[in-house]
Amino acid sequence: CVNASCCSAPQYENQTKLALVGNWGTTGLTYPKYTDVTGKIRLPKDSFRPSPGWSWAADWIISPEKSLLYDADAGHMSFVEEVFENQPRLPGGQWIHMPEAYSDIVSVISSPA
Numbered sequence: 001c002v003n004a005s006c007c008s009a010p011q012y013e014n015q016t017k018l019a020l021v022g023n024w025g026t027t028g029l030t031y032p033k034y035t036d037v038t039g040k041i042r043l044p045k046d047s048f049r050p051s052p053g054w055s056w057a058a059d060w061i062i063s064p065e066k067s068l069l070y071d072a073d074a075g076h077m078s079f080v081e082e083v084f085e086n087q088p089r090l091p092g093g094q095w096i097h098m099p100e101a102y103s104d105i106v107s108v109i110s111s112p113a
Contacts, residue, residue: 010037010050013060 015024032042087095
């Protein structure tokens with residue numbers, strides 16, 4: 001950032017879960033307590049400021065990212081899944097059936113029963 005008033009960057013308060021106690025804290029951190037997104041650049045806590053026009057609503061609290069505990073479809077009663085039928089062909093030719101004919105966007109799905 002050339003002009004600090006024109007942009008903002010993510011800043012992090014790093015903690016680790018203490019194995020014996022089960023609580024989160026800063027004891028045993030192998031990197032700085034307050035950092036940039038890489039965890040390598042140390043930032044003083046007082047450098048954490050809200051963007052212009054914003055203000056802090058309250059003191060800092062530990063707010064774990066709960067969405068990481070659930071799959072993207074957790075809690076839904078119905079689902080829409082994209083499934084693709086895979087068939088190659090040469091220009092002007094016929095479509096060729098593939099042994100693994102169906103897939104989602106990232107992997108092969110077995111043929112329907």
